[in-house]
Amino acid sequence: MTFGRNPYLTGILVAGVCAMVPILRPDDLTILGVGFLTFIFVTQAVSWNLVGGFAGQVSFGFAAFFGTGAYVTAILWSHAGWDPILTLPFAGLAAMVVALLVGLPCFRLSGPYFSIATIGVGEAARVIAINLDNITGGASGLVLPFNVPEKAWFYRAGLILATITFLVAAWIRRHRFGLALFSLRMDQSAAESLGVPTALFKNLVHVVAAFFVGVSAGLYVVYLSYAHPDQVFGFDLSIGMVLMNVIGGIGTLWGPVLGALIYFPIRQLVLSDPRLVAVNLLVFGALLILIILFEPGGLLGLLARAGIVARSGLRLAQPAEKRPE
Amino acid sequence: MLDWSNVSTLAVAAILTAGLYATMSFGLALVYGVMKIINLAHAATMMLAAFAVLSLNRAFALDPIIGSIVILPLFFVAGMTLYSVAVRRVAAVPIASLLLLFGTWLVAQNAAYLIWGSEDQSIVTPYTYSTIDVLGLHIAVTRIVPFVMSFLMLGAMRWLLGSTDLGRAIRAVSQDPTAARLSGIWPERTAMIAFGIGTMLSAFAGGMFTLIFSFTPDFGGVFQLKSFAIIVLGGLESFLGVALGALVLATIESFSILIPGWRASLVNLLAFGLLVIALVVLPGGIASLIARRTGRAVQ
Numbered sequence: 001m002t003f004g005r006n007p008y009l010t011g012i013l014v015a016g017v018c019a020m021v022p023i024l025r026p027d028d029l030t031i032l033g034v035g036f037l038t039f040i041f042v043t044q045a046v047s048w049n050l051v052g053g054f055a056g057q058v059s060f061g062f063a064a065f066f067g068t069g070a071y072v073t074a075i076l077w078s079h080a081g082w083d084p085i086l087t088l089p090f091a092g093l094a095a096m097v098v099a100l101l102v103g104l105p106c107f108r109l110s111g112p113y114f115s116i117a118t119i120g121v122g123e124a125a126r127v128i129a130i131n132l133d134n135i136t137g138g139a140s141g142l143v144l145p146f147n148v149p150e151k152a153w154f155y156r157a158g159l160i161l162a163t164i165t166f167l168v169a170a171w172i173r174r175h176r177f178g179l180a181l182f183s184l185r186m187d188q189s190a191a192e193s194l195g196v197p198t199a200l201f202k203n204l205v206h207v208v209a210a211f212f213v214g215v216s217a218g219l220y221v222v223y224l225s226y227a228h229p230d231q232v233f234g235f236d237l238s239i240g241m242v243l244m245n246v247i248g249g250i251g252t253l254w255g256p257v258l259g260a261l262i263y264f265p266i267r268q269l270v271l272s273d274p275r276l277v278a279v280n281l282l283v284f285g286a287l288l289i290l291i292i293l294f295e296p297g298g299l300l301g302l303l304a305r306a307g308i309v310a311r312s313g314l315r316l317a318q319p320a321e322k323r324p325e
Numbered sequence: 326m327l328d329w330s331n332v333s334t335l336a337v338a339a340i341l342t343a344g345l346y347a348t349m350s351f352g353l354a355l356v357y358g359v360m361k362i363i364n365l366a367h368a369a370t371m372m373l374a375a376f377a378v379l380s381l382n383r384a385f386a387l388d389p390i391i392g393s394i395v396i397l398p399l400f401f402v403a404g405m406t407l408y409s410v411a412v413r414r415v416a417a418v419p420i421a422s423l424l425l426l427f428g429t430w431l432v433a434q435n436a437a438y439l440i441w442g443s444e445d446q447s448i449v450t451p452y453t454y455s456t457i458d459v460l461g462l463h464i465a466v467t468r469i470v471p472f473v474m475s476f477l478m479l480g481a482m483r484w485l486l487g488s489t490d491l492g493r494a495i496r497a498v499s500q501d502p503t504a505a506r507l508s509g510i511w512p513e514r515t516a517m518i519a520f521g522i523g524t525m526l527s528a529f530a531g532g533m534f535t536l537i538f539s540f541t542p543d544f545g546g547v548f549q550l551k552s553f554a555i556i557v558l559g560g561l562e563s564f565l566g567v568a569l570g571a572l573v574l575a576t577i578e579s580f581s582i583l584i585p586g587w588r589a590s591l592v593n594l595l596a597f598g599l600l601v602i603a604l605v606v607l608p609g610g611i612a613s614l615i616a617r618r619t620g621r622a623v624q
Contacts, residue, residue, distance in 0.1 A: 058420055060427075105601045112363045112423040116553045117604070120597035123550065127594050235546075239431070246424060278438035285431025292425045293414060 007170040015163040022152040032151040039158030041264045043165045043216040045256035047209040048241035053251035055205050056185030057114050060238045061121030065095040067233035069214030074227040078144045084222040088215050095214025096207045103203040122238050129229035141228030154223050165212045243284050249300030258299050339579035344472035346571035350555040352526030354567050358499040359519040365426035367527050368545030369433035374531030375540045382448050389448050393532025397525050404524025408517045437542035447539035471533040495519050547593050554600040
């Protein structure tokens with residue numbers, strides 16, 4: 001394993017260190033806020049990796065799950081008067097339903113064709129959300145109650161969510177289920193011939209990933225007290241999940257965590273200046289091209305090349321023996 | 326509401342749009358056929374072509390129709406360059422090529438934001454608002470011209486693929502790269518040229534779009550999805566299938582305004598809906614349906 005032999009232990013240790021922050025710096029609202037949002041992004045990246053990395057089905061449509069979760073929490077909280085915490089499981093469940101609706105037709109396509117279809121998923125979800133304006137507030141968004149818990153609470157909640165997501169990912173990776181996902185990623189027909197129910201497993205992992213994304217979205221809107229279709233269904237969310245994984249190391253356990261730690265602060269820094277929004281994606285797009293061309297393993301691939309960690313994860317480079325002359 | 330002149334107007338609009346859709350999608354289908362990769366930079370190409378035509382129009386008052394033709398060699402070379410510098414290196418790994426082309430799209434889109442800004446751009450020509458009367462129907466010139474040009478372009482492609490050595494090489498590589506190599510064809514070079522032609526076709530469609538639509542650096546994305554729906558509907562590799570897929574999408578889009586309570590902003594959902602339906606009930610596309618009915622493959 002990458003960071004020590006036992007990913008569960010390492011994960012819990014890292015989470016434990018992170019949990020010290022609100023105890024040591026209870027009044028530093030900047031750190032707590034940034035920490036919370038980072039955990040949301042880590043959750044998204046790790047969830048995306050279950051589908052895009054472990055199962056090799058690169059999706060550009062995860063914003064659909066994020067938006068669904070966000071709106072379920074927003075509506076149950078502001079219209080039905082629920083406690084925000086109680087809405088979170090339902091945000092996750094609603095995202096799972098959407099994932100199933102998306103996965104059933106789209107997983108009929110394999111590999112890149114699935115990916116293109118998911119671009120449509122994200123766009124369709126956003127257009128539907130804008131047009132359901134009596135539910136979602138349409139283009140003007142939905143302003144939510146302001147009686148939110150304090151930042152340290154969000155920090156802890158985000159940390160717990162990110163940790164659980166990571167532990168589930170670590171478990172899937174070690175379990176037979178994960179092995180089946182790796183096999184269908186490498187060769188779907190071969191996996192099927194060995195009795196792996198590829199369609200079922202793809203949908204299953206898709207639904208699990210959607211659950212965590214939905215819950216993270218619920219927490220996110222409670223934190224912001226505001227939901228807007230262009231924001232919670234935005235294509236840049238889906239792009240972000242792809243980028244975090246490619247940067248950190250797609251298909252690895254720690255890659256998405258590292259990717260989120262790099263992607264999120266840069267994004268936050270750049271988005272504070274609206275003129276730099278285009279520069280942000282320009283730089284990340286160029287980074288994506290360079291990574292794919294020169295080190296498809298991302299940051300962990302670089303570290304592996306330097307001999308610091310063991311190589312793991314999805315091989316995006318051409319196998320040497322297949323290289324055309 | 327549903328009288329004859331309405332229906333015929335919508336039908337004509339559908340056919341005219343279909344011509345342009347077919348050209349736009351054929352670039353994607355060609356690249357798919359030869360390399361078995363989906364060119365996600367297709368969206369970027371259409372968008373950059375639209376802005377190139379705009380810039381030529383602003384700088385030299387060049388007509389967008391002529392502009393769309395002038396830029397073609399440039400995009401042909403750009404496509405071949407993109408292929409040989411980047412795509413070729415990862416072409417064997419579908420996810421890597423997909424992500425690479427996606428990165429290209431992101432870079433192009435955001436470079437366009439920096440260069441041209443995010444405002445809606447449009448080109449107004451002396452004939453933008455003029456119409457021609459055909460059989461009692463008023464048809465906008467800006468709809469007829471792209472249709473005729475697309476028709477010529479697709480005719481040229483049909484000739485290129487059907488009657489030239491290059492076309493035969495492209496078709497051979499689509500069918501079996503190894504067998505093509507054994508027959509003395511150089512698959513990598515053929516793929517590079519096919520990528521150039523595919524890029525050129527996308528650019529042509531992008532240039533033609535400037536006659537009809539206003540555009541921003543975001544504008545390629547929707548048409549990318551439409552192209553994909555069309556080629557999936559058409560069966561991914563068939564020339565006739567692409568044309569039929571384009572006609573089906575254009576017809577549905579055109580007639581959607583007859584649905585009660587319809588909103589124009591929902592139009593872009595139709596392509597996605599069609600894609601899902603095609604995947605669920607018609608996995609081989611229209612081409613396989615025809616092949617099953619008539620007992621022979623559609624080229």
